[in-house]
Amino acid sequence: MNWVLDNLPLIADRTWAHLATSLPAILAALVISVPLGWLAHRYRILNGPVLTGAGLMYAIPSLPLFIVLPVLIGTGVRDVVNVVVALTLYGVALLVRSVADGLDGVPPEARGAAVALGYPPLRRFLTVDLPLAGPVILSGLRVVAVSTVSLCTVGAVLGIPSLGLLFTDGFQRGILAEILTGIVLTVVLALALDRLLVVLGRLAMPWTRAEAGA
Amino acid sequence: MISYRSVTKRFADGTVAVQDFSLDVPRGTLTVLAGSSGCGKTTLMRMVNRMVDPSSGQVLVDGEDVAGRDPVALRRRIGYVMQNSGLLPHRTVAQNIATVPRLNGVDRRAARRRTGEMMELVGLDAKLADRYPAQLSGGQQQRVGVARGLAADPDILLMDEPFGAVDPLVRSELQRQLRQLHGQIGTTILFVTHDMDEALALGDQIVLLRAGADIAQQGTPREFVAEPANDFVRTFLGLDRGQRTLHRERAADGSIVVVDAHGRPAGVLAEPDGRPDDGAHPGAAADGGPRPGIQDAPGA
Numbered sequence: 001m002n003w004v005l006d007n008l009p010l011i012a013d014r015t016w017a018h019l020a021t022s023l024p025a026i027l028a029a030l031v032i033s034v035p036l037g038w039l040a041h042r043y044r045i046l047n048g049p050v051l052t053g054a055g056l057m058y059a060i061p062s063l064p065l066f067i068v069l070p071v072l073i074g075t076g077v078r079d080v081v082n083v084v085v086a087l088t089l090y091g092v093a094l095l096v097r098s099v100a101d102g103l104d105g106v107p108p109e110a111r112g113a114a115v116a117l118g119y120p121p122l123r124r125f126l127t128v129d130l131p132l133a134g135p136v137i138l139s140g141l142r143v144v145a146v147s148t149v150s151l152c153t154v155g156a157v158l159g160i161p162s163l164g165l166l167f168t169d170g171f172q173r174g175i176l177a178e179i180l181t182g183i184v185l186t187v188v189l190a191l192a193l194d195r196l197l198v199v200l201g202r203l204a205m206p207w208t209r210a211e212a213g214a
Numbered sequence: 215m216i217s218y219r220s221v222t223k224r225f226a227d228g229t230v231a232v233q234d235f236s237l238d239v240p241r242g243t244l245t246v247l248a249g250s251s252g253c254g255k256t257t258l259m260r261m262v263n264r265m266v267d268p269s270s271g272q273v274l275v276d277g278e279d280v281a282g283r284d285p286v287a288l289r290r291r292i293g294y295v296m297q298n299s300g301l302l303p304h305r306t307v308a309q310n311i312a313t314v315p316r317l318n319g320v321d322r323r324a325a326r327r328r329t330g331e332m333m334e335l336v337g338l339d340a341k342l343a344d345r346y347p348a349q350l351s352g353g354q355q356q357r358v359g360v361a362r363g364l365a366a367d368p369d370i371l372l373m374d375e376p377f378g379a380v381d382p383l384v385r386s387e388l389q390r391q392l393r394q395l396h397g398q399i400g401t402t403i404l405f406v407t408h409d410m411d412e413a414l415a416l417g418d419q420i421v422l423l424r425a426g427a428d429i430a431q432q433g434t435p436r437e438f439v440a441e442p443a444n445d446f447v448r449t450f451l452g453l454d455r456g457q458r459t460l461h462r463e464r465a466a467d468g469s470i471v472v473v474d475a476h477g478r479p480a481g482v483l484a485e486p487d488g489r490p491d492d493g494a495h496p497g498a499a500a501d502g503g504p505r506p507g508i509q510d511a512p513g514a
Contacts, residue, residue, distance in 0.1 A: 107303065109296065109298055109300050110300070110301075110302055110303060112265075112296070112300065113294075113296060113300035113301070113302060114302065115265060115289070116263060116265060116289060116294035116296070116300070116372075117289065117290070117294065117313050117314055117317065117362075118286050118287070118288075118289035118290035118314060118317055119286070119317065120286050123317075128302060128304075131304045132303065132304055134304075205304065206346075207303060207304045207305070207306075207346045207348070210345070210346035210348050210349050211303070211346070211348040
């Protein structure tokens with residue numbers, strides 16, 4: 001406990017670094033997955049390749065990826081960008097399927113109605129298909145958020161700041177409180193982000209509550 | 215006015231849904247396309263707003279071939295009401311009704327005002343405006359569907375079995391209100407149904423279709439009942455099973471009851487002023503709809 005009180009600025013720093021690495025990755029994964037998921041949903045012929053490809057990405061072990069990425073994208077070995085890119089790839093791997101499933105699940109009557117009412121295609125996608133796929137995409141996004149927050153710690157092995165550095169440093173120096181702090185805060189962060197997404201989802205998709213209550 | 219000129223629709227899999235179909239739907243009328251499922255009636259309706267394009271032939275709206283019109287702009291000029299309401303589940307009643315005005319760039323306040331007018335027109339309580347479709351009854355959902363179809367004040371309203379999924383009591387109430395509404399606003403309505411009672415209750419003109427959108431008979435409800443063109447029409451109407459051959463019978467309490475060929479009571483007989491004959495139970499067979507010819511049963 002004393003260690004925690006003595007090192008509050010360090011803990012805040014690591015937590016901030018953790019968020020600054022995870023959040024952009026989660027957001028980027030969402031932004032990239034929507035068009036990819038749409039391709040898989042819209043063109044049957046792309047469905048298999050896109051979803052299988054995404055699934056395979058998740059099978060790449062994270063540590064080698066962190067090492068290979070700098071070579072591929074020309075960053076330094078200790079650059080935080082490597083971790084953001086790697087986490088984004090894992091996020092996309094998980095989320096593409098949710099987006100495709102969500103879009104597949106949009107009720108055909110709703111889509112037909114939107115066409116009959118005179119929605120232009122892009123506006124229909126953004127204001128009818130995407131919101132109606134929202135609950136499924138959100139459940140995928142929650143998994144991605146939790147998984148990204150936990151995977152983010154792996155960067156610590158390369159010395160990239162995150163809560164993971166608290167465990168590696170704690171191990172090397174034999175400080176149990178530091179290890180525990182790292183673990184507990186990672187879990188708390190993951191859970192907090194998950195809750196936040198649930199709340200944001202409710203605000204953004206008020207009709208889902210109406211349907212549950214009907 | 216909507217005109218079909220020798221329209222044929224062959225789908226990619228080779229099925230011919232519509233074969234050389236021609237029809238005029240006069241402006242301001244309510245025309246019913248009736249027929250069993252698969253006869254091509256919905257395909258025909260969807261050609262009007264270009265949700266389906268004919269393989270050959272033309273569909274004209276006010277003399278202009280719709281093939282030359284931009285589908286999105288065309289659809290915003292034509293109301294569409296579908297089965298199971300087709301409401302957007304993520305939008306409130308008010309948002310659903312305001313959809314087309316908003317797509318057309320009408321500002322929020324004017325759209326809201328229009329929504330209020332439409333809700334009143336179709337008999338929806340203003341308190342429902344902020345509900346989501348899942349919170350409404352089937353009948354309320356259909357009313358919202360009609361209000362949405364009419365919100366942009368279209369010249370043409372397409373209705374694809376709009377009352378198919380609601381219970382019979384609500385359905386007949388919706389039919390009555392649609393007749394009344396049509397008299398009020400005079401929009402040209404093309405209405406698709408497989409229910410001949412509905413066709414008789416609603417249509418100024420009925421077009422009964424066989425497979426391939428082959429016209430079995432075209433005429434007013436009266437003509438259908440009085441002069442069915444062929445056996446197909448008779449069967450579709452239930453004339454061959456005696457459902458529409460009605461006789462007078464005197465009930466135990468002395469009132470006159472009208473029964474069909476199987477002896478099932480169909481209603482009571484009314485005087486011209488609308489009161490039931492003989493002081494019997496009020497309220498039946500007096501709504502002015504076309505009624506099958508009634509003949510005295512022998513010995514009644």
